[in-house]
Structure formats: C-alpha cells, structure tokens
Amino acid sequence: MKHINVIFGFFLLIFLFSGCNTNPVIGLLMDTTERERWAKDRDLFVEKVNDLGGSVIVKVADSDASVQFQQALDLINEGIDVLVIIPVDKTVAAGIVKTAKKTRIPVLAYDRLIWDCDLDFYISTDNIQIGEKQANFITKAQPEGNYALIGGPTKDNNSIQLYLGWMNVLQPLIDKGDINIVSNTFVKEWVPEEGYDVTKKLLQDSIKLDAIIAANDALASGAIEALHEHNLEGKVLVAGQDADINAIRNIVFGNQTITIYKPLESLAFNAAIASVKMAKGKDPSDNMSFTVNNGHRLVPAILLEGQVVNKQNIRMTVISEGFVAEQEVFE
Template sequence: MKSFIKRDLLVIAAILMSLIMVGCSSQSSQTSSQASNTIKLTTDEEKPYIGFVLDTLQDERWYNDKELFEEKVKDLGGNVKTLAANSSDEIQISQAELLIEEGVDVLVVVPANADTASKIVEMAHNKDVKVISYDRLIRNADVDHYISFDNEKIGEMQANGVLNDISEGDFAYIGGAKTDNNATLLRQGAMSVLKPLIDEGKINLVYDNFTDDWDPAVAKKNMQDTLQANGDEIDAVIAANDGTAGGVIQALETKNLAGNVPVSGQDAELSAIKRIIDGKQTMTVYKSINLLAENAAEIAVKFANDESISTNKTIDNGKIDVPATLLEPISVTKDNIKETIIKDGYLTSEEIYGQ
C-alpha cells in the first residue's frame, strides 16, 4: 500500500476552499468537513484509505449508502472520506482529483455522468488508484470492478408489477437520467416485457423518454404533458424510480387519477412505501442498501490490501467487460412490506405506519 501524501493544515484548507469556489453544494461541503480526518491519516499509513465519491445526497437513499459504507470500511480497519457532487460531473471530477492527491488507495464512485466519469478512472489509474463503480456503471473506461443490482431484472419487475394490475391500454414509460447507464438497463428490462404486448396491439406506448437528472419535477412535467396530449387519459405508468414515481403521482393527482393508475418505482423510499400503503403507487423495487454498501466496502478494502476479487460475472461498459458483482433485487408491494424492508431493518414499522 502506498504512503499517503503528507499535507499541512494550510494546504488542506486551500484545497477545500478551491473546491467550494468551483461550486460545491452545501451538502458536499458538509461531507468535505471530514477533511480534518485526512491529517490523522498521515499517522495511519498502513491503513486502507478509501474515497467514496457520490453523485448527490439530495435523494433519501444515498444518505443510507454513505453511512453504511463508511461504517463497514471502518469496521474492516480502513479510513474513508465521502464527497458528494450535487449532480455536477465537473465538481465530481474535481472531488475525485482531490481524493487522489490526498492519497486514497481506492476510489468508489457513483458517477454523476456515466461517460464523463471515465476521466476519473484515467486520473486514478495514473496514480495507481483502483476504481469501483458503485450502483451506476462508468462507461468507456478501464473500471476495476462494478457492483450493483441486476438492473435489467429490476426493469422487468417494474413492468410486471404494473401488468399485474392491467395488461392493456395506454402506457407511459418515465425513465431515469439519460446520463446514467442504469436508466438504459432498466428500460431494456421493462421493454423486454412490454414489447410482445406492444407488438400485439394490446399496449399503446404513448410516452417513452428519459428524465433529466432523475428529477421528480421533470417527471411531473413530462407526465402532465403526456396527460394533456392524451385527453387526460392514461392506463399505466412504468416509472424508473421512486423519485420519478412521486413526480408522476403528483401529476396524476391534479387530474384525480392517483390510485386509479398503476405506477411502478424503485429504491423503497419511505415516501414511496407510504404511497403504496395509500394505494397511489403499485410497487417499488427494494435493493438492499446494506448488502450493496457492505459488499462494496469489502471489495474496496481488499483492493487496497492488494487482495484478489473473485467473480464470474462481467458487464460491458463500451470499452471492456468489467468484472461485476450483481446482487438480487426484491419486488415490494403492499402485501410484503413487513417480510422485506421491515424484516431487513431498512425501514421500521414506526417510520412506515407511525406506530
């Protein structure tokens, strides 16, 4: 393991200030406040030092990833520093560069932009730093490892979840961000289920597009436009995650359609679970963040300790077949909330039911 670059307080302060000046959000600045830990790392040069670079902390689920990942790295004897880029690929590249200069052994990256994040891999490899693509695949780069869930299977689950309620009529597909390879995989999975019905003429796909930055407000606007173009009639919506599902349902509520139109989701966010209980959202897909974060931390620490990682799975990122760890997702409806997310400790009964 290489030695960390020693820096004094003034240099660290200057680096952090420059990062803020290029536009870090208050959230990423908050995670950057861990910089004082970097000084202590100079006395722990034999410990693995892992950098965790998040796209954003604006979505509920990423706070869980951050806490679980950091806790597991520390349990494994490592040090960790997390930065979040507020969905800016330029800020994320700057943050990755900062961590590389601070001497991390491994970068774990949730890319803000699947393509431009290839620059992070290039910078890291120039300093012998390995890169793990976390939950979202970095494209067109020599990524060392990818860990996520089977996103095509998630897309299949979302489509089937809606088809359990209705199997014909006018459908809309509200996708994720075009810059996120996961959004492409989710759509591929959903369309593999929907296409036979579309070809038979049972389903009329009246809307099929991505959603900028996975933004619920954009999803709401897209759904509103779709309703207006179709005389306020829609029979089902496959939404790529719980955030976009929330935007869709807000649009449906303005036309008194919420609860009458099946809507899918993903991430098992608390707000989505409450919508499922209320009958406004049909299902979500639970991806055990505990499993994802802890496995990612274990792989990162193994890489830092020059240990080999065994996997028989790969995924094509446009340049190489990236060694991959793909975890199993779980479909969640009103009927199995207690047996899934509550049993797993992801959410509590008190949080969901207020009891």
C-alpha cells in the first residue's frame, strides 16, 4: 500500500509540474495590418508574450466585422486562454466578448474600447488627450480661420474620443468667432481615399482652408494629396496621428504640420503582461483604480500618453526612440 501511495504521489507531482509549465495561449484579433503601425503592434505584442512564456495566435479581419466575429469563434473553439481584440466595430465586438465570457475566456480590448459588454481590461492611449494635443498645436499656429475636421469611423470609439478632444479646444474659439468649422465629417474607413475625398470636395467648392485636423495619418495623407492637386500642400496646416513613416516624411517636406506618436512598445508590452496574467487567473490591474466606462461597466484600464511630433523634434522623438530609422526619414 505504501508503495502504491509513493507511485501515486510521483505521478501527481508530474501532473502538477506539467500544469505549472503549461504555456498560455493568447488569441489576438486584429482589424488590419495594412497600416504600418498595426504591424508594429502585432510584432511587439507577440515578442513580449513569447518572452513571458506564452504564444499568440493572430487573426486579421481585413476590416470586416463579420469575419472578425467568425475568427473569434474559431479561436474560442481552439481553446485559447485569453482573447485580445483590436475591434473592427465596437458594437459587433461586444458580441464576441459575450461569447467568450460564456466559456470563461477573459477579454482585453487593445487600443480601441469595446462598447456595452462585460469587458475585463482595456489598454490604449488617452485619445481625448491626443485630440486636445492636435487641436492645441494647430490653434496656436493658426488661431483664426477655416478648419476642416476629418474624423475616423464612428464604429471605432477612438473617433468619438478624438473628436471630444478637438472640441474641448476648438469650441471656445468657435464661440469667439475666431475659428469657422467649414467641414465636420466622420468617414467610413481609416484610409487615405476618405481624407482625399473630403478635402477634394471642399476645394472643388472653392472653400478656403487654413487647417485640417485628421483622425489619423492615413486620412491626413489623403488630404495632403488633394491639397497637392491644388498647389496648396504646405500652405494649409495638417494634423494627423500614428507617426507613420509617410507622415514623418511629409512633416520633413513641410506638407504636414504634426503627427502624434503613440508609445506602441509600452502599449504592446502592457497588453502582453496583462493578458498573460489573466491567463494565469491573476488580476491584470495590480490594484489600479483607473477605469473607463464602456456603457455597461467601469472597465479597469491603462491609458498611455501620446506625444506631438513636428519638424523640430523628429530626431528627439521617433528617431531617438527607435520607432523609425533616420535613413528612412532623411533618405
């Protein structure tokens, strides 16, 4: 009997030991990787999870919410430990969260908040603050005149947050009569064509533009293309965000005024650490009290700060931090 107990104890130890070494499997659902920043987010996130002893299964929806939902079902059926979502649509993604919760899989929203659901954790930048940074810089450089606002898709909660940030700064100047909003548009997708179409129509209608604030660098690049066709590039202030290499070059050439650099490494690393903690049944928030309301609950969150990049500080920001190489910018 004693011999049997020893054998049983031996196998129990093997079982427990193997369980302790089980590597967490994280499912990462992405909207797209066409924009260079999202490819960087993916690579940084996967690298950090691997460093922490986990693995990542990546699915890219190519901006199709229904495809993303099916990809989520596939990952859930594969038995992942945690689901990390960069949602295509903030409302459709709520259905993904509800499905995951039925199988007790925790969900982390990455960069974009998922609305009206029992979301476990949220990691992003402070997008209201980013909108304020864009508007503050542009209004200091151009305190009067005609402004065009090109917002992102409303299916992305960040678009609304950025707009709130813009208006926090612009509304007092609008009320004073210093600034006139000649166009206030939310586009359907985060692509250059949308920024081009909005700006082209304004110029065709002979509307004088003094400044354009765009929700990302893709929209800003489309606006700059339309300005170029009317020989107005560099004559109209343009703000974007994401610090795409094309935007950095446009700033060097004088065609774009600023972009906002998001700390992608910190964003991805914090998300990786939180997701691995959740996979092990631990609280990812480390007793933090910061929360974001998603319409259903106060979601524990980490919000990082973005940084203005202009012609004067390119080397001190995105280049010194290794986000872009100097030869890529000044080639």
